[in-house]
Amino acid sequence: MLSENNSVIGLRYDSQNLSLGASVVPFLLPGEEPSMVPYGAWLVGRIGGLSAGAQYKPLSDWLSTPTDGSMNCLPFEDLKNWDYAISYDVGSASPLSPSLNFSLELVRSTQLVASFYQHQVVLREVKGGPRFEDADEIVNYIDFGVELATRVGKDKPTDDADNSSFQIAANWQANKNFLVKGKLGPSKSSVALAFKSWWKPMFTFSFTAVNDHSKGTRGYGFGIHVDDQRDPDSSHLL
Template sequence: MNCLPFEDLKNWDYAISYDVGSASPLSPSLNFSLELVRSTQLVASFYQHQVVLREVSPTCHVSKVKGGPRFEDADEIVNYIDFGVELATRVGKDKPTDDADNSSFQIAANWQANKNFLVKGKLGPSKSSVALALKSWWKPMFTFSFIAVNDHAKGTRGYGFGIHVDDQRDPDSSHLL
């Protein structure tokens, strides 16, 4: 395993993003981003962020459970859906890297069904990936994540997982994944 020293600025990622949309969080918005990855790859992305409200039937209401979410007064659940494209190209062609061999194009989608469940996916001719995140709302709060990446060009697959524990936030708050 190669460790990258944090002191070397060539190992850092830099990004800038600009959102276009109304001031209301429930209105659609567009997001443009540019990211320089470890001084070897430039990634440009364009996403449309959509908010979808789902009505909650009275049988779906959750009673007050200590330390859990409280939906008894809720009329709807908010779903967040993003669709977009990513274009990546190599910069500094004199530097050999594994991450930025060729230019690539990917379509991407993201769906956050509620405060507990998030699915992300990217599909392209050379690589595809899927990520899943689940969040608990009792104290301490846990977030579990899993990712799978398939490199079509090399015929390899990679897997990863993450666990995040947060004992500082109030579980009754409406923080999203």
């Protein structure tokens, strides 16, 4: 493991279709063995709606020299130090427009994660007066996502119940003032409510409840946020 007194320096480059970077440990304390460099690195590319990337992040065991004097193989050769991901997006990146995303990720060659996310914008009319032409338009934002994770390779447990996990989440913003979202998974489930005032300054009140199925416990939280900088009519997303 790296000493808490050692420093990590990173370098990053970003463009519209490319992101890459690395972090290194340039200096070590006296008496410490040189650590493997880089300490971490990543590369992500994008062509149209298709994105793919790789991340190198060695396990803690590779950051220290064995006490028995033996030599480990290079951490670049161990697939458990690598993560790979590929995703495909359809639609606009703006939250004000509908979109969907499908992604596939291989985590340290031991877990395969597939996820799907859809963002939908629904326009509905609400009658605001005695005449039909007085109807007002209200925008609803609906998000839905699912995730399936399964173990692969030699580390796959013998118990089939531990091989895979499934999570589902949904979010509904009925208007610019009210939002509700929830998540259901094998170990934890949660629900959150939020209300934002339309007057200035804007107040956002939130409530969250989390149920831990594995431990049989529940947790609750409340939040208040005040914003005096933005115009209430100019913000539609909570």
